[in-house]
Amino acid sequence: MPAIQLVLASASPRRAQVLRDAGFVFHVISSALDETPFAGESPQDLVRRLAESKAQLVAQRTIGPALIIAADTLVAADSKLLGKPRDAGEAREMLRQLSGGTHSVHTGLAVVRLPDQALHVELETTQVSFAPLSDQEIGAYISTGEPFDKAGAYAVQGRGGRYVTRIAGCYFNVVGLPLARLYRILGEMGWREQ
16 A cells, blocks of 8 residues: 655645654645635634635645645634734734733644545634733834734744743644644544654
């Protein structure tokens, strides 16, 4: 029986690094799609839908046996979705909203198995608390450029980690890929370490 290849359906360097650091061997096939929420769609439903869509999109371009891994992460604070900031002004607004409070990080995780098209979709949620940030701290952090391609305008594994006072739940979920949950799902879908 041929080995099952792993395919990461993401261009995120952070997700790839999490997998590499955990010893996984995989290929990357990016999965660009429209991430606009539907009217009234909850953050949890949105990330599950986007993860599933990304996995299905890449599955159409992959020859099995394979497990296609896709994830989508959003930050939600005071019932407001915080995706990736478009500019410094939006990053500043997001960081002010996170300052001194606790927010939720939701990741939809989808795995498609080929060739039988079996699908597994789950949700991971982590609560993250931030220290109060001064306008000077926010400005200095934005000037590093780190907030611009991150949901919620911060990287917990980078300079943004200095503002995080507490994490309740999976740390790797905040990075963008809930590792322990993914490992369990892969095993349930037939993957074994080589």
